[in-house]
Amino acid sequence: MKEKFETLDEVEIIQLAKDGDEKAFEFIVKKYQNRVANLIFKIIGDASIVEDLTQEVFLRMIESLKEYRFGSALYTWIYRITVNICIDEIRRRKRLRAYSLSDVLSQNPKAEPSHSHVEKTVEQREMREIIEEAISKLPPEYKTALILREFEDLPYDEIAKILKTRIGTVKSRIFRARKLLAEHLKEYKDLLK
Amino acid sequence: MRHAKIQKLVSEYIDGELKNNIELIERHIKTCDECKQLVKVHYLVNETLKENTIEVSPYLSTRIQAIFKEQKSQQNLWDYIIGFSRELVIALILIFLVLTSIRLISKETSVKIDEAILNEMPSVQKVISTGGDLTKDDVLELTLSNGEKK
Ligand SMILES: [Zn+2]
Numbered sequence: 001m002k003e004k005f006e007t008l009d010e011v012e013i014i015q016l017a018k019d020g021d022e023k024a025f026e027f028i029v030k031k032y033q034n035r036v037a038n039l040i041f042k043i044i045g046d047a048s049i050v051e052d053l054t055q056e057v058f059l060r061m062i063e064s065l066k067e068y069r070f071g072s073a074l075y076t077w078i079y080r081i082t083v084n085i086c087i088d089e090i091r092r093r094k095r096l097r098a099y100s101l102s103d104v105l106s107q108n109p110k111a112e113p114s115h116s117h118v119e120k121t122v123e124q125r126e127m128r129e130i131i132e133e134a135i136s137k138l139p140p141e142y143k144t145a146l147i148l149r150e151f152e153d154l155p156y157d158e159i160a161k162i163l164k165t166r167i168g169t170v171k172s173r174i175f176r177a178r179k180l181l182a183e184h185l186k187e188y189k190d191l192l193k
Numbered sequence: 194m195r196h197a198k199i200q201k202l203v204s205e206y207i208d209g210e211l212k213n214n215i216e217l218i219e220r221h222i223k224t225c226d227e228c229k230q231l232v233k234v235h236y237l238v239n240e241t242l243k244e245n246t247i248e249v250s251p252y253l254s255t256r257i258q259a260i261f262k263e264q265k266s267q268q269n270l271w272d273y274i275i276g277f278s279r280e281l282v283i284a285l286i287l288i289f290l291v292l293t294s295i296r297l298i299s300k301e302t303s304v305k306i307d308e309a310i311l312n313e314m315p316s317v318q319k320v321i322s323t324g325g326d327l328t329k330d331d332v333l334e335l336t337l338s339n340g341e342k343k
Contacts, residue, residue: 025261029254037249042242051253058257062264131241149208150235151242156210175204181238182230191237192230 010074018065029058032075036082042147043086045136053089057082072161079152079162083144090140127191134184142177149174196225203228207235 005013005027016024037054041047060081068077135143141163148159156174160167185191199221205211206218222228 020265022258022262022265026254026258029257033249033254034247038246041247047247050247051249054249054253055257055260059260059264062261127237128241128244131237132245135238135241146238147242150239156208171205171210172201174208175201178204178207178231178234178238179200181234182227185234185237192233 011070014065014068014070014074017062018068025062028061028074032078033058035075036078039079039082039147039152040086042151043083043140043144044089045132049089053085056085060085076158076161079148080164083148083162086144087140130185130188130191131181134181137184138177138180142173142180145170145173146177196221196227199225200228200231203231207232 005024008016013024013027017028033054036057037050040053040057041050044050044053057078061078064081135146138146145159145163148154148162149156154162156167156170159170163170182192199218202211202214202218203222206215206222211218222232
């Protein structure tokens with residue numbers, strides 16, 4: 001079965017999936033599941049929910065397969081669904097957090113004594129955690145644009161297609177994300193040297 | 194160009210999206226600490242994001258496939274139910290129309306029969322023509338004429 005689909009081009013596979021071909025759909029899932037999962041992992045930053053959301057991406061993909069136009073690449077379309085699901089999830093989490101005071105307090109870095117030092121010497125593992133935390137604090141629109149650029153290595157025009165926005169907007173979101181990160185990482189003097 | 198204007202271009206330069214002024218930007222970065230930081234942020238973020246990746250469990254695609262199949266069969270069932278109900282509704286409308294028209298026809302016939310009966314009876318005609326305002330003589334006359342009919 002694998003060989004059959006590997007000789008077909010993407011348009012033909014999507015057409016088969018559109019017609020309800022289960023094997024074609026399975027091929028698409030297997031081809032993209034890890035890319036989708038990692039994109040979700042990077043945007044949400046929580047591994048425990050990645051598989052559920054990956055599943056949701058592909059189920060939403062089937063639902064909207066009828067609306068798929070062959071003008072854009074399949075991954076652009078799958079990534080758009082992924083980003084939308086991630087942004088929904090971030091909003092859902094924000095709402096939940098707003099209702100839980102203890103949660104809010106534990107999210108506040110000032111409440112944690114380990115963050116109260118201004119200058120730090122940073123080890124490798126700690127460094128990753130600090131940067132991941134700084135990324136997690138970015139506004140969702142900035143974060144998704146930055147991750148599509150830095151993790152997926154996508155050019156601005158592809159990112160604009162995924163986010164359904166203008167290239168100029170993508171440009172400024174990525175720039176602002178970097179400025180905010182630089183601002184946030186200033187307290188760790190060694191990091192930006 | 195000053196730093197405030199250049200820093201946006203530095204971000205584009207980092208991403209390889211800058212077409213012009215490349216040398217100018219490179220010269221500026223060498224002398225500007227803030228722009229150096231932007232470049233450093235790029236390296237840190239890029240490294241960090243690519244370092245820690247995950248792989249989904251081999252059962253995920255099987256699970257998705259199973260849900261897909263289930264949804265498809267449910268969809269087929271719904272299509273069947275919707276198709277069936279549509280036919281049922283059309284049939285019910287037809288039956289209703291037939292019944293209504295039968296009732297109308299029979300009602301018309303019965304009205305005609307009623308009229309025919311009434312026209313046959315002079316007593317009723319008399320009551321109608323006088324608007325119910327009968328004299329004693331009229332009543333007597335009617336009683337007699339009805340008796341005659343019988
Ligand atoms: Zn500068």
